[in-house]
Amino acid sequence: xxxxxxxxxxxxxxxxxxxxxxxxxxxxxxxxxxxxxxxxxxxxxxxxxxxxxxxxxxxxxxxxxxxxxxxxxxxxxxxxxxxxxxxxxxxxxxxxxxxxxxxxxxxxxxxxxxxxxxxxxxxxxxxxxxxxxxxxxxxxxxxxxxxxxxxxxxxxxxxxxxxxxxxxxxxxxxxxxxxxxxxxxxxxxxxxxxxxxxxxxxxxxxxxxxxxxxxxxxxxxxxxxxxxxxxxxxxxxxxxxxxxxxxxxxxxxxxxxxxxxxxxxxxxxxxxxxxxxxxxxxxxxxxxxxxxxxxxxxxxxxxxxxxxxxxxxxxxxxxxxxxxxxxxxxxxxxxxxxxxxxxxxxxxxxxxxxxxxxxxxxxxxxxxxxxxxxxxxxxxxxxxxxxxxxxxxxxxxxxxxxxxxxxxxxxxxxxxxxxx
Numbered sequence: 001x002x003x004x005x006x007x008x009x010x011x012x013x014x015x016x017x018x019x020x021x022x023x024x025x026x027x028x029x030x031x032x033x034x035x036x037x038x039x040x041x042x043x044x045x046x047x048x049x050x051x052x053x054x055x056x057x058x059x060x061x062x063x064x065x066x067x068x069x070x071x072x073x074x075x076x077x078x079x080x081x082x083x084x085x086x087x088x089x090x091x092x093x094x095x096x097x098x099x100x101x102x103x104x105x106x107x108x109x110x111x112x113x114x115x116x117x118x119x120x121x122x123x124x125x126x127x128x129x130x131x132x133x134x135x136x137x138x139x140x141x142x143x144x145x146x147x148x149x150x151x152x153x154x155x156x157x158x159x160x161x162x163x164x165x166x167x168x169x170x171x172x173x174x175x176x177x178x179x180x181x182x183x184x185x186x187x188x189x190x191x192x193x194x195x196x197x198x199x200x201x202x203x204x205x206x207x208x209x210x211x212x213x214x215x216x217x218x219x220x221x222x223x224x225x226x227x228x229x230x231x232x233x234x235x236x237x238x239x240x241x242x243x244x245x246x247x248x249x250x251x252x253x254x255x256x257x258x259x260x261x262x263x264x265x266x267x268x269x270x271x272x273x274x275x276x277x278x279x280x281x282x283x284x285x286x287x288x289x290x291x292x293x294x295x296x297x298x299x300x301x302x303x304x305x306x307x308x309x310x311x312x313x314x315x316x317x318x319x320x321x322x323x324x325x326x327x328x329x330x331x332x333x334x335x336x337x338x339x340x341x342x343x344x345x346x347x348x349x350x351x352x353x354x355x356x357x358x359x360x361x362x363x364x365x366x367x368x369x370x371x372x373x374x375x376x377x378x379x380x381x382x383x384x385x386x387x388x389x390x391x392x393x394x395x396x397x398x399x400x401x402x403x404x405x406x407x408x409x410x411x412x413x414x415x416x417x418x419x420x
Contacts (some may be wrong), residue, residue: 002403005093006101014266014398014407016040016408018275020089020253021408022071022231025117033069033120037208038091038266038409041113041114048110052098054092058083061141071123071267075211075230076346082211084272097306119265123173123347124211128261129164129337130205130237130351132156133328135281137356140368144247146397160336162353163236164264166258167378170349173411178347179389180259180351180419182243197240198420199373200387203354204364204395205235205306206292206323209267209332210348214338218283222335223294234264234395234411235351239388241367251353263349264411272406276399280329282400290339298324301408303355304399305364309394310390316379318369321355321362323397389417 003381015021015038025036025043031179036043046066055061057083065074070155074081094102100106132138135152143153155161160183171177179200213229237257244256263290280296301323306315307364328336333350354364366386370376377384387393392414 003090004095007037007040007042007093008097010208011403013040013403014038014251014405016404016406016407017090017093018080018401018404019268019272020086020093021268021272022074022122022263023267024070024081024120024122025112026120027112027117035066035068035071035074036112036322037089038114043114043117044089044093044113045112046377048106049052049092052106055088057088059084060088064390065399070121070347072347075123075209076213078212079227082205082269082271086269102399112123119172119174121170121263122265122267124368125170125347125349126166127344128167128170128349128351129162130165130353131160131328131333132255132353133160133205133326133333134353134356134364135327136325136358137354137364137368139361144372157283159291160333161369163252163335165351166263166330169258170263170412172262173229173262173409173413175262176414176416177260177262178416180243180255182240182255182416183246184242185346187247192246193242197243197410198386199241200415201239201293201366202305202387202393203237204303204319205237205354206232206301206303206352206397207235208232208334208350209352210334210344213345213348214343216343219290219341221334222291222331225334227370228334229270231267231269232273232330232408233267235261235410236261236262236393236395236411236413237351237354238413239365239367243374245406249275260413262413264408266395266409268406268408273299273301275401276406278324280328283327287332287342291336293331298326299330299399300324300330301397301399303395306394307379307384307387308392308394309382309384311383312380313353315392315394317360318377318379319363321364323352323355323359325354325362327353329375352387387415389415391415
């Protein structure tokens with residue numbers, strides 16, 4: 001019989017007992033932030049669980065990791081602590097366990113309705129790196145900007161390319177984004193354009209959250225990299241394509257990216273995702289030995305993006321993709337990041353890069369979907385190019401199990417007009 005909770009969970013819910021994603025929330029406007037896990041339409045307050053002595057294992061029984069305002073301490077404790085917590089929580093929430101089920105006073109303290117809480121960034125993000133791991137996205141960008149001769153650079157098939165992003169402008173889902181200003185390509189040989197971005201875009205991404213880090217100068221073995229990944233979130237790497245195109249040579253993205261990056265509030269652990277692991281694409285040429293994995297896997301996570309224009313009531317789905325399309329795996333990304341001795345720390349965020357599939361309807365950003373504005377979309381009968389003021393972008397993702405979903409909730413943000 002499949003594992004079931006005493007809490008009723010709808011089959012379409014992203015948060016059954018098989019998931020139990022971690023987040024940080026406030027139960028009220030003046031309340032302190034604290035860790036929790038999502039179960040159905042509720043958040044289980046882990047500070048209450050810990051204070052009640054219900055984490056009584058050899059690792060967590062001696063820890064105050066769930067009495068913190070973020071998840072960094074728990075993340076840094078590593079896989080033994082994560083497995084102990086998952087076992088304890090699944091037992092506590094199961095339909096056959098009376099400890100919480102039959103204690104009305106404890107239930108009232110520990111279970112908070114999801115619609116009553118304010119979600120916060122789940123961790124302190126010391127550093128943020130964004131990779132470029134989708135072959136389809138890489139090829140499409142190359143075709144748009146460089147032409148068909150060499151759409152993918154020679155180095156791309158040998159290493160997971162990335163840039164260092166701005167951690168300070170990472171925001172939680174539901175945060176509005178102000179349209180950025182910057183320079184764009186000169187037109188007609190004159191001075192560069194300056195003003196609000198005219199080519200504002202979303203990027204459908206996911207991101208790995210680092211658990212235990214590594215010491216400076218000591219790389220992580222690719223076959224041990226999974227032990228350094230706490231879990232995944234959905235990510236929208238908002239991009240101003242006109243600013244990006246003018247500035248990126250020779251050092252890469254800067255102001256075209258750093259104005260805002262949105263992540264979903266719930267971190268789904270690799271343990272919850274393990275039933276949905278799938279083979280990664282064949283890599284040709286074979287990667288160098290430090291990137292060669294004994295088992296090379298992705299995860300079958302269905303992703304979709306909807307845009308709701310300001311003047312419309314309903315969102316329109318503009319793309320559907322899947323994490324399994326990534327060429328470079330999450331573990332290869334992490335191992336490559338450390339191969340020069342770079343030290344990662346608990347809470348660091350590693351974005352996958354735009355996740356595009358092979359078909360036009362699976363492209364992961366408006367740059368590709370509209371072919372840089374040449375082929376506008378139709379949103380509920382309205383012609384649409386790049387993002388307009390008032391547009392709300394919502395990304396969702398989930399794995400489909402047998403009668404349940406392991407999901408991430410939503411990652412959303414609305415575009416506000418540029419400041420005067």
